[in-house]
Structures are given as C-alpha cells and as structure tokens.
Amino acid sequence: MTEHRGNYQELTEYSSELFDQSVETSTPGDTPGHTPGLQQTNFSGTEPLLSPPTTYQPSPDLNENPDRTASHFHGLSGSQTPKSSFYENLSSEEYRPAGATPSRPIYNDLPRNEARGYPKQIYLPRRHWLYIVLILLSVYSTLFSGIYLILAFLGPRYGRAVRTGGSLNSAGASLLTQIIAKSIEMSFVTVMVAFVGQVLSRKAFKAKTGQPLGITLAEMNMRVWIMQPGLMVTRWESVRYAVVSVLGIAALLSAIVAMLYTSAADALVKPQLRFDSWRYRGLQGMVNTSFANAQYIEANCQTPVIPALDPEYGTNNCLDVVDFAANSYYNYGRYISNWSNFANSSNGSTDLTTRPEGVGQFNGATDVHAAWIEIANVTEDSETYGRTINNISMAMPHAGVVQAAHDPINGILQPSDLDGLGIYNLKAAVPSPVVNALCVQMTEDELKPLVYSEFPGAILNTSSWPQQLDNLAPGYKFNLTGTKVDQIFNWSNSTGQWPPIFPKYPISYNTVLNQTSQYGREWIYILGKGSPAQGDDYALCGLRAYLTPNCSTYYNVTSSGGNLTANCDVSPGSTDFTYAQLFQNEAAHMPATNASKDFFELVQEWATTLSLQSGITDAQASNARLLTDLMLPEYSSSNTRITLQPKLPSMAEALAVMAGSTLLMSIQDSPFVPQWNYTNNSTITPGVYETFPIALSAQQYASGPSSPYQRVFYPVLLLVFLTNVVILVYLLSHRGLVTDFSEPLNLFALAVNSPPKEAKEVQSSGRWVGPEGRQYETPWFVRAEGEKVYLESGGHDGTQKRRSFFY
Known part of the structure; x- marks a missing residue:
C-alpha cells in the first residue's frame, strides 16, 4: 500500500491526540505501551537515519471520522485545517512510495511571495518592523565599525580636544570608546546571527538543480558559536562538521573577532598618549x-x-x-x-x-x-x-x-x-x-x-x-x-x-x-x-x-x-x-x-x-x-x-x-x-x-597603536567591517526576511510539528545525550504541507549530502 507523507503526518497528529485523551485504540500488531498507528523499531545505527514505514494502516477512528480535525500545531501561524479539505487537496502526483525523493519541493503548492519564491506564512516583507530594525542595526554596525577602522589606521591626534580639564578628559574618552565598541560588538553579533539564520533558512527551502540543499545540525549550531564562543570547545564536533563551508568559516571568524573586538578597539582606537614625528x-x-x-x-x-x-x-x-x-x-x-x-x-x-x-x-x-x-x-x-x-x-x-x-x-x-x-x-x-x-x-x-x-x-x-x-x-x-x-x-x-x-x-x-x-x-x-x-x-x-x-x-x-x-x-x-x-x-x-x-x-x-x-x-x-x-x-x-x-x-x-x-x-x-x-x-x-x-x-x-604588538588587532577591526558590509548588502538585496528556523523558539515549534520518528536522527543509542558523530552532518529540510511546517531528515545514505564547499 502506498503512503503519502501527509497521510503519515496526519496519522501522527491524530495518534498523539488519542494518546492525550487516554483513548484505548489498537490495530493488529500493536503491543501494549506503544503509540497506536506508529511503526516503532529500535535504532541500531546501521540503517538509514530516515526509514519511513513501508505499510500504512490507518486508525479505525480516523477512517470512521474523516472530518475529524487534527489537534497538533498547524504551522507556525497556529491555524488548523480540517482533514477533509486536506485529503481533497492532495493530487495524485504527490503520492509516492515510502522513502522516495520528491521531484520538486513539497511546498510548491502553497501560496507564495512571487518576488522571493517563499511561502507567504514564513516571509517577512521589507516593511516589517523586524526587517527595518535589522537593517538599522546593520547600518549602525557597518558605519561605526568603518569609523573605528579609519581611526585605527589613520591614528588622528586629538590635541586639546582630549585633555585634563577639557571638554573630554582621557577617562571620559576611554569610556566613550568602550561604550561605542561594545555597541558595535553587540550589533555585529546580532546581525551576524540573523545573517546566518537567513542563509540557513533559505537553504532549507531553496533548491539547486531541482534538489533541496538542507541544513545540518552542525550548521544550526553556528549561531551559538557567535553568541557563546566557549561552546565551540564543548561542542567541538559541530565545529568540525560545519567549518568545511564558506558560511562555517565566516561564522567561526565572526565568533573570534566578536570576542576580540572590544580589546582591539581598546588597543587601536581608544585615545592613548603617543609621540608624533617632528x-x-x-x-x-x-x-x-x-x-x-x-x-x-x-x-x-x-x-x-x-x-x-x-x-x-x-x-x-x-x-x-x-x-x-x-x-x-x-x-x-x-x-x-x-x-x-x-x-x-x-x-x-x-x-x-x-x-x-x-x-x-x-x-x-x-x-x-x-x-x-x-x-x-x-x-x-x-x-x-x-x-x-x-x-x-x-x-x-x-x-x-x-x-x-x-x-x-x-x-x-x-x-x-x-x-x-x-x-x-x-x-x-x-x-x-x-x-x-x-x-x-x-x-x-x-x-x-x-x-x-x-x-x-x-x-x-x-x-x-x-x-x-x-x-x-x-x-x-x-x-x-x-x-x-x-x-x-x-x-x-x-x-x-x-x-x-x-x-x-x-x-x-x-x-x-x-x-x-x-x-x-x-x-x-x-x-x-x-x-x-x-x-x-x-x-x-x-x-x-x-x-x-x-x-x-x-x-x-x-x-x-x-x-x-x-x-x-x-x-x-x-x-x-x-x-x-x-x-x-x-x-x-x-x-x-x-x-x-x-x-x-x-x-x-x-x-x-x-x-x-x-x-x-x-x-x-x-x-x-x-x-x-x-x-x-x-x-x-x-x-x-x-x-x-x-x-x-x-x-x-x-x-x-x-x-x-x-x-x-x-x-x-x-x-x-x-x-x-x-x-x-x-x-x-x-x-x-x-x-x-x-x-x-x-x-x-x-588613536592608533602605541606599541608594535598592538598592530595584531588590525585584522579584527578589518574583518568586522568587511563582514558588516557583506551582511548589509545581503539584507538589502533580499529586501525581506524569512522565518529564522535556527532560532531556538522557531526550532522548537518545528520540532513539535515534526513526526516523532525524526527524533531518532538526533538521539544516541540507549541514552539521551544529544547528537553525536556524523549525526551532525545529517541534512534536514523544512517541509510545508498546506499551512503545516515541519522538519524532515534527509537520512544518512549520502543521497542528500552537501555537494559544494560553497553551499
């Protein structure tokens, strides 16, 4: 019996609801303690990470009540769709054997923003306040990081503008420099995390040569590198698998320069006593x-x-x-x-x-x-x-x-x-x-x-x-x-x-x-x-x-x-x-x-x-x-x-x-x-x-270095500025945002929507300690059916692995 992916999703939702209401429902072959309607196996680590069931037996209650509404989270918008409409909208083309790769992205039938090619419910236009705030932060970070870079290279002398008893003394100038440097660092981290999220979210939807690219768990962890650099040590495996791409290298460098930016500004921009030439x-x-x-x-x-x-x-x-x-x-x-x-x-x-x-x-x-x-x-x-x-x-x-x-x-x-x-x-x-x-x-x-x-x-x-x-x-x-x-x-x-x-x-x-x-x-x-x-x-x-x-x-x-x-x-x-x-x-x-x-x-x-x-x-x-x-x-x-x-x-x-x-x-x-x-x-x-x-x-x-060793901080200021320029150009060129699925809240919503079977892709054998080894490079896709958005694993069989260093 053939199975449509949506049928499997609907079955999961309905069985979860039955479990919540303590309804005793069973099908042939079920055993006590197992969720009705789900095929459950032990994960040995040798079979493909994505192995959907080859047979599908719908629940009797589901067959007897075809108009029953599923109780799970319907997409990120929170709306619900009757099952009768869901089945009526299925086309024969969308039915495929279990485990087969779709010929085109499943979400193509959704209403979409024509200019950008994304489902309307995950696309934020340029008039949205979040996009405007992100652009302002990017402009601020780019402008002031550029000013700091110029000050560091030119080393202007402030003369009587910075002096004891003047309008700005050395302590005040130092404090002002540190405050601005910290604001640049914070805005840079914010826009860099948003940039990484936008690139990854678009990869989860976009296709190249008709195939979706997908994102890996290691790539999802890039935002953590930037915000919490210390986790690169405790989660070093995620770095190992994600740093093999341009985006991974950029995220790694951004984490390092963001951590050093305030120190670099203190060494190269903060007014310091310095001799000038004759x-x-x-x-x-x-x-x-x-x-x-x-x-x-x-x-x-x-x-x-x-x-x-x-x-x-x-x-x-x-x-x-x-x-x-x-x-x-x-x-x-x-x-x-x-x-x-x-x-x-x-x-x-x-x-x-x-x-x-x-x-x-x-x-x-x-x-x-x-x-x-x-x-x-x-x-x-x-x-x-x-x-x-x-x-x-x-x-x-x-x-x-x-x-x-x-x-x-x-x-x-x-x-x-x-x-x-x-x-x-x-x-x-x-x-x-x-x-x-x-x-x-x-x-x-x-x-x-x-x-x-x-x-x-x-x-x-x-x-x-x-x-x-x-x-x-x-x-x-x-x-x-x-x-x-x-x-x-x-x-x-x-x-x-x-x-x-x-x-x-x-x-x-x-x-x-x-x-x-x-x-x-x-x-x-x-x-x-x-x-x-x-x-x-x-x-x-x-x-x-x-x-x-x-x-x-x-x-x-x-x-x-x-x-x-x-x-x-x-x-x-x-x-x-x-x-x-x-x-x-x-x-x-x-x-x-x-x-x-x-x-x-x-x-x-x-x-x-x-x-x-x-x-x-x-x-x-x-x-x-x-x-x-x-x-x-x-x-x-x-x-x-x-x-x-x-x-x-x-x-x-x-x-x-x-x-x-x-x-x-x-x-x-x-x-x-x-x-x-x-x-x-x-x-x-x-x-x-x-x-x-x-x-x-x-x-x-x-401004400028007062000692030769301080010149080592020039690359930090330069990389922050160049990265800010790239991010600003990227944001302006896309003229809008997609929902960032690497954010913990959005990722949690996706996980709730996703089939329980997908959890095996990030669960170690016999204990719950998170992903390990090559599970970090398993590709994941964000799928949408109707108004439902969920995660799907690309498996570990090599068919969905990254094909280029640049993607």
Missing part, C-alpha cells in the same frame, strides 16, 4: 627687554621687601642673594661634584668635548645643560704668546623658549594637561648666549701698570675703592696700551677697549676685581693668585658675553620637570636645527664680535656677590681659594707644552660655569633674534610677541 611650526614668545639689561633684571627680582623699606639697595640685594648667589653657587657646586665623579671613575681627559659640561637650573624645575663651543687649543695658544693661555667659550640655551612653550597662546599640551603623564620635545632655531672666559697668566712685573697700589704716590684705602681713582695726582694718565697682553685682549684706542685697573696684587688663594667701569666696556676682569707651589704667575681672567647663531635650544619636558640644552653641533652633515641654518643671510651679516656692552654692569655686581673681590682685604674667601686652585701650570722654557689637566677643571672653565646663571637671566624676556629691532632703547612695556621657528615632537592623546 612637526615644524612657529612659536610665539614674549619680548620685554634687550639682552643683559641689568636695570630690567634688577627691577623684576622677586622680593617681599618693598621699596619704602630699602629704597636704595632693596632690589639690588634681592638680585645679589636670590639670583646671583643662589643660582651661581648651586650651578658651580653641581659642576664640581660632576667633576669629582668624572675624575674618580675615569682617567680624565684633556679634550674639552669629553670633559664635564656646564650645568644650571632655570625656574627651579628645569635643568640646564651648556655646551663648549669655539674650542681653542691651549697648547698652540700658549706657544704662540709664550705664556699660559686658557680660552673657554660656553653656550647656554635660550631661556625664553621655556616661557614660550608654556604660554597658552601656543597651545602646547603640558604634562598637567595630560594627567601628569605627557612629554614633549622641542628644538628652537634661536640664538644662544655665550660667555667667554679668557685667562692669561702674567708675572708681577707685567701686571705693574695695571695695579693701583703700584702707581706713584698711590695709597690704597679699601673702604673708598674705586673712588680713589679720582684722587690721583694731577696730570696722571692711565697706560691704555703697551702691556704684554694688549693683543690677546684686544686693548687699543681704536677698539675702545682699555686695560683694567686693580686695587692691589692679591695674595695667594685670593682674587680681586677691576671695578673701574665706563659704558662700552665688553669685559670684566678678575686677577687671582694661586698656591706658591704653582709658581709666581698671576692669572688675569676676562669675562664677556655675546650671542651666537650656531646653536639651537632643545627643550624636553616631562611630568617631573624639564631639560633645557644648548646643542651646538656644527659638524658637516649635522641635522641640528640652528638659527644660522634657517636664516643664513641674517647670520652672515652678523658682526664678527657682537659682545654685549650691557653685560659688564650685570656681571660686575655678580662677581662682587660671589666674593671675587674679597682679595682686596685678604679675606681668604672659599670661592676664591677653590678658583685659584684651578690655575694651569706656568709656561716656561722647561714647560712649553701646556694642556688642560686631565682630572681637574681649569680656572676659565670654572668661571664660565659660575657665570652661566647670568646668561640665563640676561636672555630671559629678550628677543629671539641676535639683534634688537625696536625703536625703544632697551625695554618694551607692555611686551610684544615674536615668532620663531621650532620643531616639536609631543605626546598627545591619539
């Missing part, structure tokens, strides 16, 4: 005064003493104590300490470029590093003039760069703007101040024309020096020329530079100053006498200051402070960023000697403060004693090769370092060019901004 720009700095303006520096000394308390010396004392004594002694002490470490840890050096550099401090938080420039050869100079000569030039950085870098007008993010973590490096093409210390050793006779106490009839009164110079005998004339060192110091009437006059010869370990000054003098002079063991020579040292275009100022800032450095590398091929390189024409027209005429007035007060004049009273000042200990050996016929001492600084080096603080004071608030270009004599009130070129490399919050 960027060239202009920086504005305030200019108030000319270089080495002593009156301006004195007036701006910070002191709580009001002028009314000490109108004559109030600001002068502030300058002496706060700026001169404090800064100079601090710098000099650090320098001597560095020399001690250098001498004890090495064999020393006579090469000035490898000896300890000059040091300083600016504004209490910035360490200053000087540079030795225009290095003279001590041996050659001494041999040329037949006496010991020590000529040292030390360049300091432009202190105005520090003030300009911190000026809000320039918008440079400080460490305080970046949670105290920011760093930036800046190099400025500005002139650098230079102090030149020239020490020449002379005998007592050679110095005699320069010592007041040796003048005819002169009686030194230390309390009235240097006013005593006005009390010389009438007609006495100073000897402006004719000394042994005129050429070395460039003393002549034509240059306007004349020799100093010292009050007396200093005794051993003491120094005296020339305090005979007149505007126009470039040098201040110091006369010192060392230990008797060093010989009978005196050291006559001169100090002057000028600006050089051959150095650049480097400023490095961290949360703990800053470093200000003078970089004076003028070697061929140097990439140093100097004023002379950028403004070659201006630098070429600078005068050969541009020594400051104002520096003398400033440094004269400085020298007095540091006890360098204490030798006038034989005061034995400690600073003078240490300084004279550093005199170089005497030049003589038996010692013509004078060099720097390998483990000891020279007197000229020490003087230059001590005077370094005056250079920082002199250059502060001064122009960023080598000359004064204003009509005012020396001061501008209020100040004006000058723009100077800099190269800046700064940390700021930016």
Whole structure:
C-alpha cells in the first residue's frame, strides 16, 4: 500500500491526540505501551537515519471520522485545517512510495511571495518592523565599525580636544570608546546571527538543480558559536562538521573577532598618549627687554621687601642673594661634584668635548645643560704668546623658549594637561648666549701698570675703592696700551677697549676685581693668585658675553620637570636645527664680535656677590681659594707644552660655569633674534610677541597603536567591517526576511510539528545525550504541507549530502 507523507503526518497528529485523551485504540500488531498507528523499531545505527514505514494502516477512528480535525500545531501561524479539505487537496502526483525523493519541493503548492519564491506564512516583507530594525542595526554596525577602522589606521591626534580639564578628559574618552565598541560588538553579533539564520533558512527551502540543499545540525549550531564562543570547545564536533563551508568559516571568524573586538578597539582606537614625528611650526614668545639689561633684571627680582623699606639697595640685594648667589653657587657646586665623579671613575681627559659640561637650573624645575663651543687649543695658544693661555667659550640655551612653550597662546599640551603623564620635545632655531672666559697668566712685573697700589704716590684705602681713582695726582694718565697682553685682549684706542685697573696684587688663594667701569666696556676682569707651589704667575681672567647663531635650544619636558640644552653641533652633515641654518643671510651679516656692552654692569655686581673681590682685604674667601686652585701650570722654557689637566677643571672653565646663571637671566624676556629691532632703547612695556621657528615632537592623546604588538588587532577591526558590509548588502538585496528556523523558539515549534520518528536522527543509542558523530552532518529540510511546517531528515545514505564547499 502506498503512503503519502501527509497521510503519515496526519496519522501522527491524530495518534498523539488519542494518546492525550487516554483513548484505548489498537490495530493488529500493536503491543501494549506503544503509540497506536506508529511503526516503532529500535535504532541500531546501521540503517538509514530516515526509514519511513513501508505499510500504512490507518486508525479505525480516523477512517470512521474523516472530518475529524487534527489537534497538533498547524504551522507556525497556529491555524488548523480540517482533514477533509486536506485529503481533497492532495493530487495524485504527490503520492509516492515510502522513502522516495520528491521531484520538486513539497511546498510548491502553497501560496507564495512571487518576488522571493517563499511561502507567504514564513516571509517577512521589507516593511516589517523586524526587517527595518535589522537593517538599522546593520547600518549602525557597518558605519561605526568603518569609523573605528579609519581611526585605527589613520591614528588622528586629538590635541586639546582630549585633555585634563577639557571638554573630554582621557577617562571620559576611554569610556566613550568602550561604550561605542561594545555597541558595535553587540550589533555585529546580532546581525551576524540573523545573517546566518537567513542563509540557513533559505537553504532549507531553496533548491539547486531541482534538489533541496538542507541544513545540518552542525550548521544550526553556528549561531551559538557567535553568541557563546566557549561552546565551540564543548561542542567541538559541530565545529568540525560545519567549518568545511564558506558560511562555517565566516561564522567561526565572526565568533573570534566578536570576542576580540572590544580589546582591539581598546588597543587601536581608544585615545592613548603617543609621540608624533617632528612637526615644524612657529612659536610665539614674549619680548620685554634687550639682552643683559641689568636695570630690567634688577627691577623684576622677586622680593617681599618693598621699596619704602630699602629704597636704595632693596632690589639690588634681592638680585645679589636670590639670583646671583643662589643660582651661581648651586650651578658651580653641581659642576664640581660632576667633576669629582668624572675624575674618580675615569682617567680624565684633556679634550674639552669629553670633559664635564656646564650645568644650571632655570625656574627651579628645569635643568640646564651648556655646551663648549669655539674650542681653542691651549697648547698652540700658549706657544704662540709664550705664556699660559686658557680660552673657554660656553653656550647656554635660550631661556625664553621655556616661557614660550608654556604660554597658552601656543597651545602646547603640558604634562598637567595630560594627567601628569605627557612629554614633549622641542628644538628652537634661536640664538644662544655665550660667555667667554679668557685667562692669561702674567708675572708681577707685567701686571705693574695695571695695579693701583703700584702707581706713584698711590695709597690704597679699601673702604673708598674705586673712588680713589679720582684722587690721583694731577696730570696722571692711565697706560691704555703697551702691556704684554694688549693683543690677546684686544686693548687699543681704536677698539675702545682699555686695560683694567686693580686695587692691589692679591695674595695667594685670593682674587680681586677691576671695578673701574665706563659704558662700552665688553669685559670684566678678575686677577687671582694661586698656591706658591704653582709658581709666581698671576692669572688675569676676562669675562664677556655675546650671542651666537650656531646653536639651537632643545627643550624636553616631562611630568617631573624639564631639560633645557644648548646643542651646538656644527659638524658637516649635522641635522641640528640652528638659527644660522634657517636664516643664513641674517647670520652672515652678523658682526664678527657682537659682545654685549650691557653685560659688564650685570656681571660686575655678580662677581662682587660671589666674593671675587674679597682679595682686596685678604679675606681668604672659599670661592676664591677653590678658583685659584684651578690655575694651569706656568709656561716656561722647561714647560712649553701646556694642556688642560686631565682630572681637574681649569680656572676659565670654572668661571664660565659660575657665570652661566647670568646668561640665563640676561636672555630671559629678550628677543629671539641676535639683534634688537625696536625703536625703544632697551625695554618694551607692555611686551610684544615674536615668532620663531621650532620643531616639536609631543605626546598627545591619539588613536592608533602605541606599541608594535598592538598592530595584531588590525585584522579584527578589518574583518568586522568587511563582514558588516557583506551582511548589509545581503539584507538589502533580499529586501525581506524569512522565518529564522535556527532560532531556538522557531526550532522548537518545528520540532513539535515534526513526526516523532525524526527524533531518532538526533538521539544516541540507549541514552539521551544529544547528537553525536556524523549525526551532525545529517541534512534536514523544512517541509510545508498546506499551512503545516515541519522538519524532515534527509537520512544518512549520502543521497542528500552537501555537494559544494560553497553551499
């Protein structure tokens, strides 16, 4: 007797109803405990998974009541169809032998959406709210995953948009990034699960070359991979059988990237502190005064003493104590300490470029590093003039760069703007101040024309020096020329530079100053006498200051402070960023000697403060004693090769370092060019901004990888975006949805509708533990008869296996 699949389904429904009503019905061959009308066998695992009965005996009640309505779930719509109509609608073509493969999908007789070819009860048009919501989620996921991908690749810098105290700080930016990343992840998972469900549901209905494709249990489990990646481990067999297709690979990759997406966004998109490359720009700095303006520096000394308390010396004392004594002694002490470490840890050096550099401090938080420039050869100079000569030039950085870098007008993010973590490096093409210390050793006779106490009839009164110079005998004339060192110091009437006059010869370990000054003098002079063991020579040292275009100022800032450095590398091929390189024409027209005429007035007060004049009273000042200990050996016929001492600084080096603080004071608030270009004599009130070129490399919050290992997350962002694009195109091209039968609720409804015999395809022998082994690759089809929708197994005999990697 032939059997139609619908008859078998109807019999199952009716027998289930009889069982529920406890009606005792039996047919020949039934045994107690068995459901009436069903052929029941034991599943051995060797027969095909789909083996419908070869004979069909309808229930007597079913034959006697042909109009009885089946009680099972009639399709996903929940409607019911009388059996009389069901039998009347059967066509002879649809009757087939048991187990035979239909020549076309059974659901072809159902009303269907003509444009899409699906039964109307499982098709959701594009106007349906579910389709609209899914499209919106897909658009959102595609758009923002694309934005995140662009941000990760371009790594934009957010500047002042993300900073402490700004509209968005780092914590807020991080939280916003994580929230958006999480929403992308959730929307991506949602649309990916829906995409997998749509593809599988359409495969369950669609046919290729007239045959339905079907879906497997392993494929149905793909949605679980994406939502619960850990189940890929516990249900690894489902992965094994489903990953052999394009859709399986896509689902597997989607599960992995969805799991890593938030971490990838955190590594590549979240704003992180990152250095940028050197960027060239202009920086504005305030200019108030000319270089080495002593009156301006004195007036701006910070002191709580009001002028009314000490109108004559109030600001002068502030300058002496706060700026001169404090800064100079601090710098000099650090320098001597560095020399001690250098001498004890090495064999020393006579090469000035490898000896300890000059040091300083600016504004209490910035360490200053000087540079030795225009290095003279001590041996050659001494041999040329037949006496010991020590000529040292030390360049300091432009202190105005520090003030300009911190000026809000320039918008440079400080460490305080970046949670105290920011760093930036800046190099400025500005002139650098230079102090030149020239020490020449002379005998007592050679110095005699320069010592007041040796003048005819002169009686030194230390309390009235240097006013005593006005009390010389009438007609006495100073000897402006004719000394042994005129050429070395460039003393002549034509240059306007004349020799100093010292009050007396200093005794051993003491120094005296020339305090005979007149505007126009470039040098201040110091006369010192060392230990008797060093010989009978005196050291006559001169100090002057000028600006050089051959150095650049480097400023490095961290949360703990800053470093200000003078970089004076003028070697061929140097990439140093100097004023002379950028403004070659201006630098070429600078005068050969541009020594400051104002520096003398400033440094004269400085020298007095540091006890360098204490030798006038034989005061034995400690600073003078240490300084004279550093005199170089005497030049003589038996010692013509004078060099720097390998483990000891020279007197000229020490003087230059001590005077370094005056250079920082002199250059502060001064122009960023080598000359004064204003009509005012020396001061501008209020100040004006000058723009100077800099190269800046700064940390700021930016997207992109901050470490090389973070680049491994680029494929995660790329795959999420590309997958979103594919899904969006897929959804838009289909312009509607079919019911997703991989969803647990829909799958449960299908299982309820399906014949109980089909459960054997997913039940292990003797126990209920779910599918195993090749049961995962058994094809299943979604069938529809009338308004009924149910699952049917394609068996395990190989006739319905997948025929292509792409389907």
